[in-house]
Amino acid sequence: MSDSFSTTVDTKPSAYVAAQLPPTAPLPAPRRKINFLLALLVHWLIPGRFGPHLAAGSTARACLATIVSLSFVVGAVIVHEIQEERRFARPHVASPYSRSSSRERLAEEILRGAAQSTGANWSWMPFIGVASTPLLIELGLLIFATALMPWAAGGDRAWSVWKRSVRNVHWSLTILVPVAAVVAVLACINVNWDHWQRWPDAVIISIGIVVFLTPVILLLRMWFVGAHRYVGPPDGPAFAPREPLCDACGYAIVHLPLETRCPECGLPVRESLPGGRRRPTPWVERRWRPSGLFWLLRLQWQILRRPAFFERLPVHSGIESARHFWWMTVAFMILVSLAVIRLSVSGLGSHSHREFEAAGITTALAMGSVLATLLLQMLSMFPLCLWAQKRYGIVDYRVSASACCMATPLVWPLLIVLLVCTLAPVLNEQWLRGVVVLSLLDRPVSAWLIVAIASTALVLLAAIFWLRRVTAALRAVRYANV
Ligand SMILES: [Zn+2]
Structure with missing residues (x-):
């Protein structure tokens, strides 16, 4: 089926972009009836x-x-x-x-x-x-x-x-x-x-x-x-040939010379095609090896720091590795949160009954907020896919799901803020009892109230950061050919 499209990207300098790109997924396996x-x-x-x-x-x-x-x-x-x-x-x-x-x-x-x-x-x-x-x-x-x-x-x-x-x-x-x-x-x-x-x-x-x-x-x-791959007749956006688009602006680059630039945005045409700027990360190859752990950690930082990461992410072929990246990141986040909570709670000086009780409540609160955040992140993927379909016209859910899975490290600021906000008060006994009172406009205000307001503001800011960056990631993959 893909034979007629295999010459799309010719290495000859005089080559042109073909009218259509091959389907992004191989032919699905036929459906079997299971006893x-x-x-x-x-x-x-x-x-x-x-x-x-x-x-x-x-x-x-x-x-x-x-x-x-x-x-x-x-x-x-x-x-x-x-x-x-x-x-x-x-x-x-x-x-x-x-x-x-x-x-x-x-x-x-x-x-x-x-x-x-x-x-x-x-x-x-x-x-x-x-x-x-x-x-x-x-x-x-x-x-x-x-x-x-x-x-x-x-x-x-x-x-x-x-x-x-x-x-x-x-x-x-x-x-x-x-x-x-x-x-x-x-x-x-x-x-x-x-x-x-x-x-x-x-x-x-x-x-x-x-x-x-x-x-x-x-x-x-x-x-x-259970349903990670599709079997049955090849009916869907991944199994049909597509019109090649400019990766950055969506301009149809059909029949343009490979060594030219997009007339709309100036991106080299070759960058939008297979072998262009979207290439698998080193983690994809090494994910089942011990060195994969190093790349998992490195990617966390890269994704947080560089919004342009999603302009280089292959989203049609990388769904399996993106799902793998998602659950490894979630497991890593839970491990780090557990370690931080354990260290903070054991850092309490005296071991009075009151403090022991406070430590128990804090542990439950901190772990509960971490798990709730990760659950919300998981449940947010479907609304985000739906939104990407309506707003950016991404009909192949593998594309939006890949971007959402790879965007998981963007939850880190929210997790850190939640951990700090739930763990910081217990480290300061006086805050915990509401003893510290500051004066604001000649009125006494409990430090506890100020901490609560500041915490809420920080959590909101971190949540807005996550949402803005995830939507930017979806915007960056909407015209992806790879
Ligand atoms: Zn363009």
Whole structure:
């Protein structure tokens, strides 16, 4: 297909720009139909292999997978309840305080509700609540799938990206199948907790963290990897030939000599074409090697310092490395924040109960604000992609998603300001108690109030910096041919 376009950039000095550039993505793989039962049981293990085909498949099957997965959870709860009942039914553990199972409690509630519903007018509200729960779950899944669209961008149209993201989010709930199986098995095994109490706390906590964290990590992997590439017929902006545009101003440079400049803005024509100014960063090649870490750190600084970075970023081919850069940067940000919080809190001099409490609150506040910022950054990608589509006409979501992912280091100022604002007051005990009072226009003003106002202003400034630079990054990639 691309044979007719392969001579676009000729090395001969007399060469001209062709009428059309080749498609930016290779032909997508054909869609395979995956056995439903197989997908239900092993999709959580290999989302990269099954995910794209499941996401491009039928919506009904994706919804059915969600229903089956949820029923597995209900099954595990029933197994757990039956085992609890059996345990209490045994004579040697029978207690005078017989406890009713949650099924019995639920039945009692329903009967009580039914009895009340004949009396009062508004008592049918709980039943509406129960009936609307599936609708609310579905609505939540749809909203979440929309937010995850930048991770499903594969060169197809926006509508197709959205549908694939929706199916992927539904299929990702199959993680509940192994979780429910483990819960059911644990319920059947009579765990002797007395024996466990003799184990060291650190071991128990470590096991607990692994047990709870593993499904979360697997679920995150399913969300971000499940629909990362498009399979099916080559229908979308990435699979069609394009008219070559000037990288800086968007002027159609069709049939211009390669060794000339854009008549509109003066940018050399060669710079706008493959092999021109948009080239992969050294990090792309080295990202799986130890030296990649060095380049990851260097890129953080380069992106923060140089707005022109995005004029040299290849956005059509670099989506995979941009996603990799995003999650490595997020992990790095969390690690740095944890280290800063730990050091600041341990820097407190005395260890009175009051200060210990303040340190706990500060740690929670600082970490909460860092995680909330990173979550907002993740969720902001879809609105930014949509805005780039409306404002700059970027129809291929891979382009805007690449720019947004590579723009992640622009969150650093906001993170630093949040950490300083949440950690600084606790380092100064007098500020914390509101003892310091300054006079402003002959009126006493608590230093605490001034710190709060200054913090808010700094946070706003850092947020505005981030938004301005991200939108500038999207503006810089709107005419990219590479
Ligand atoms: Zn130009």
